[in-house]
Amino acid sequence: MxxxxxxxxxxxxxxxxxxxxPPRWQAEVLLGLALFGVYILVKVFALPGAHARALSNGQDVLAAERALGLDFELPINLWLADQGWLRIAANYEYAYTYIVTTLVLLVWVFVRRPEQYRWVRDSFVWMNLVSLAVFWVYPVAPPRMLTEFGFVDTVRLGPTWGSWGSPLVDSANQLAAMPSLHIGWALWTSVVLARLSGGRLVQIASALHVVLTFVVIVATGNHYWLDAVGGVLVVWLGMVPARRARERAERAGPHAGGLVVLLEAGDPGPSAAGVRAVLAERLPARMRRRRDHAGLWPRARREPDWAWHVPELDATTPDGEPGGLAVVHRLAAELAAEPWPRDRPPWRCALVTGVADDVAALVVLVHRAAGDETTAADLLRSVTREGRAVPxxxxxxxxxxxxxxxxxxxxxxxxxxxxxxxxxxxxxxxxxxxxxxxxxxxxxxxxxxxxxxxxxxxxxxxxxxxxxxxxxxxxxxxxxxxxxxxxxxxxxxxxHTPVCLGEVPVRTVxxxxxxxxxxxxxxxxxxxxxxxxxxxxxxxxxxxxxxxxxxxxxxxxxxxxxxxxxx
CATH class of the missing domain: 3.30.559 (Chloramphenicol Acetyltransferase)
Incomplete structure (x- = not known):
């Protein structure tokens, strides 16, 4: 607009x-290098007595888990140490998958969804900055360093190329168990995919990756389960800027864009019930999400309030004449200016009759809170099908x-x-x-x-x-x-193709x-x-x-x- x-x-x-x-890749590479530079500074300029405090803090975390009766890390760690090839596979999963999946996601969003990239990048940066601050103030030694408790370092048992146990990354900060960035990055990837992609298989795969990562970080002796809780917390904190940006967008106005879809009003012609039936059948899952999501993932309504989402309006003038586009526009502006409840998906499709003798209109509006994830054109494409030629x-x-x-x-x-x-x-x-x-x-x-x-x-x-x-x-x-x-x-x-809404031909958009x-x-x-x-x-x-x-x-x-x- x-x-x-x-x-x-x-x-x-x-x-x-x-x-x-769109963002520039050169600037993003420099930002990534700067973030890595902060990581190095946290290790180089550690507070005095960091190693001793890290061992003490690690013992405190383990003691807290024992007090809760949930110190299950040791038996899992000892079991994996005797598993041969499975131990080596877990070591490689620990070393690589969270990095690869995160980088692939960042590049994919940069290339395929550039309008979403800034909030994705910002949430990632904030998550890491909060974690680095915790590493510096509250260093925690991982279980594998508490040998007096019987933990085994599975990476040392079977050297893993590219892991902290090899010369390639010997400079890694090994006193950074809390929070777990392995869980943080894996969970962050899952959250971003949930917000950008409505594909159920993608979300299931990313959720399984989070579960697998949790099992591996515990079994390899690199993290306590409380570290994973810390990872969840930093992901939540990293998403705060994205939520605030969305709130600012909502305050800027309710509409994010709209379309007027002119439909053929034959006999019997389009009806609100027909539009609702089409939407109920074809509306994607990502467009059923509520705006009042409280937490990491957007929540979804099982069934939208169809009477609210698809109202029926009449453009006929008081003297009984068709109102034309001027009245349609006025009705659309009034609809956009109404309060939009937060417990409903952020879109509306109003059927307007009385536009002309043989024409009805569908006004498609999308709330600004949907961002660029859902536009009016996206919604229209999702619920129409190919039909006859459209002038x-x-x-x-x-x-x-x-x-x-x-x-x-x-x-x-x-x-x-x-x-x-x-x-x-x-x-x-x-x-x-x-x-x-x-x-x-x-x-x-x-x-x-x-x-x-x-x-x-x-x-x-x-x-x-x-x-x-x-x-x-x-x-x-x-x-x-x-x-x-x-x-x-x-x-x-x-x-870009002829379309129909149900059985009703679309004249133009x-x-x-x-x-x-x-x-x-x-x-x-x-x-x-x-x-x-x-x-x-x-x-x-x-x-x-x-x-x-x-x-x-x-x-x-x-x-x-x-x-x-x-x-």
Missing amino acids: LTAGSARGTASAGTGAAGFR PARGAASGPFGTVVLDRDRLDVPARQHAVPAADVLRCAVAGALRRVCPGPLPEALSVAVSGEPTAPLAAVPLDDLPETWRLTGIARLHGLRTRAGGLVRRVAGP LPLPLPAPGALVTLTALDWANSVTIGVLLDPAAGGDVERFLKEFRAVLDELHLDLRRG
Whole structure:
């Protein structure tokens, strides 16, 4: 969603524009090296008497377990020491699997789910920093170092290449039993997979890995079971920043994006009961999760409150005439502004009748609390099936809401020619169109945020009366200017094949811009096959003439193409 907000009487205006700025791998590698550097510093600059205190603390942990009657580490350790190849396999599991699974997950999220990577990385970093602080303040010797109690070091019995028992990692901190980062990393991997993937097999496999890791760390004499409890605690603490970020997103507004799905209203036509039946049959497990998860994993409702999730609204005007898109947009804005209970999955699909004589609409909304895990387009794709050919969207305007359909090259070609991101072309078109239609005084520059988050950095776009190619070129020069953002920016991918909702054909899908506080114009871009459909909501302060704004918006893009042909 692209929002443009104006700060009256000041020298700047706030805007959002569509796009996402992925993390850079070089910075992530440096962050990983820095975290490893902290680990080394904790070992090198250990507090005085760390070794003696670690042995004493290890004995205290073992004594606490004996007081509870749960000191089962020794018999398991002695059993494994006599198992030959099984002992060696456990040693290798201890040495490698928690590292490999963690790194694979981080790389997978970085490559395949970059919009989720930052909270995943942040939770991992916080988990490790908390653990390193505990290692420094409260060193604990593992059971294998308490030889007076009869524990056996299984790694020393059968040397494991690459483990702490080999010269490769002799510098490892061996006084870091509490908390167990083996359990911490394995459990963190399982939690992240549970939040990012709804696949039951994936979650079962990751849960089994956590159980296996727990058995191995105890049987090899490297951890007490209380260390595993500490590992669970640091994972929970590491997830706190992610929860706080989600809470900030919720406070920023209820909607994370929406779609208007136009359906054929034949005889008998779509019904709320039919939509509910389709959702009940096809809705994925990850979209059934509640927002009020308390703990590491999101909780799920067995059966959503279908009457709340799929309300039926009527767009018919008081005189009995079809209400059209203007009424649909008003009803969608009212629906998004309502309080969304936390004990329900964060989406709604309202069936709107009375749009036109032969057309009904399905308004698909997703709460911002869902983050990028679930978008309106994701939900639509999950509950539709392939059907007959769907005509592409057509440009239309109704009240303050309008749509325009662009060939994707309209954005991509100027971006390549000017060596700027495609989102900068959108910035230029919004700024140029506002310059031409806004009746009030404008500042010298308009600040435009390009990201999926409202707190993203802003890039200034000049609002002088100048050729649009100059404006586009000037964006990079003014990129360092920072002001406040007026809203959220998003570009969502739409279905690229003909679809049906149950047995009802889908005519077309339109992006749904929703009101943002202080925004002059709100745009939502939706990919559709080889075109981009843009929904526009224009504030009366910007002239209120959405048809004129869309005309000028296209004119700016035409000027950019014309200059390219000349040049």
